[in-house]
């Protein structure tokens with residue numbers, strides 16, 4: 315084999331990597347097995363979205379995630395291990411999948427730091443079984459990426475997951491990593507924003523406003539009969555463009571328009587993508603400290619600072635909005651207590667987004683070693699912020715009222731590393747992109763005192779925020 319001078323330099327710098335791969339290969343030879351080498355290398359700072367836009371293909375499984383402060387972002391490109399599940403045990407089976415993979419992974423370096431821990435990316439359906447058999451994502455999707463580029467407070471890491479067996483060509487593997495580093499670091503950052511006039515699209519609500527209004531009125535009757543306290547009813551908007559939607563430009567636009575939201579994208583490897591800008595954290599765990607959001611109760615942003623403040627005041631003092639919000643706090647604290655945690659409710663605040671504001675109460679807890687992040691996800695999903703109360707009853711009613719598959723909408727989407735760190739958002743303010751078609755989703759919480767017209771207007775506001783970013 316001819317080794318290029320560049321590879322030779324890299325080889326010398328990474329003698330330790332070479333020895334690690336050699337030892338891994340030896341292990342596979344002696345034990346007649348295959349392993350996954352998880353190789354983390356510090357690289358010069360890059361923008362993971364730029365890398366994602368250039369290296370990810372819509373026909374691969376991939377994932378993009380970015381937090382609101384924009385201090386953390388991850389691009390995960392292509393998969394080396396993946397599984398899809400359906401049914402009630404999907405969270406448990408995903409945890410089991412991670413545990414099985416864990417046994418096969420050898421890490422370089424072996425420093426047990428969060429920068430070099432293998433990361434699994436997951437998306438779940440709102441329901442544990444889809445009714446629409448043609449819905450393009452399974453009810454649980456989990457994968458370990460082939461390439462991962464992580465940005466964390468100014469530092470960048472490339473993680474490569476590579477199959478090692480007795481026949482592995484170690485020089486070739488090292489060369490492949492080197493070529494990838496070159497490819498990544500030579501890419502030019504382009505933060506270009508390209509916002510088009512959404513009037514150029516053909517748009518159609520999946521449920522007409524009159525039908526939606528009837529559903530709200532009927533749901534209010536059910537609430538008044540005390541069968542339910544709250545139900546979150548959603549609508550979808552189908553959008554058709556003349557051209558295929560540009561996934562990467564739409565993500566850049568989302569990041570620009572919604573800098574204080576979690577930006578996400580996941581693909582099924584068959585051409586469909588689910589993207590969005592969610593303000594709602596389901597779980598965020600760092601070093602066993604959990605933080606989750608109770609987010610419910612909404613009002614428009616005002617056109618002027620005075621109007622905005624007045625709208626915020628009305629939101630804060632509205633009995634109806636506070637009741638809607640407190641149902642979410644109660645559910646989260648009770649659910650976490652059932653897991654043996656001691657949740658602490660932080661000071662309530664406002665979550666102010668580009669065109670809407672929400673009542674927001676973060677809740678925190680310490681996680682014992684034996685509680686897996688997916689157990690918490692399973693316990694919390696769906697919260698009354700996206701389903702209602704009691705959630706089981708509300709879910710049955712949602713199925714009756716909504717005439718489309720929720721799929722990944724309002725469901726958990728995020729990542730988990732092998733140290734127990736994790737981030738999951740609630741997949742709201744989201745859209746399913748399929749070529750030149752997009753389906754946008756938004757819902758609103760219905761409680762006693764809800765006004766159907768106001769709920770429809772709230773859903774419109776939520777849809778507009780996303781529509782603006784799509785190109």
Ligand SMILES: C=C(O[C@@H]1C=C(C(=O)O)C=C[C@H]1O)C(=O)O
Nearest residue numbers: 609611612699742756757758759
């Ligand atoms: C259901 C959605 O949003 C949820 C419902 C809210 C409400 O009804 O006030 C507020 C925030 C979210 O928890 C959505 O955006 O689709």
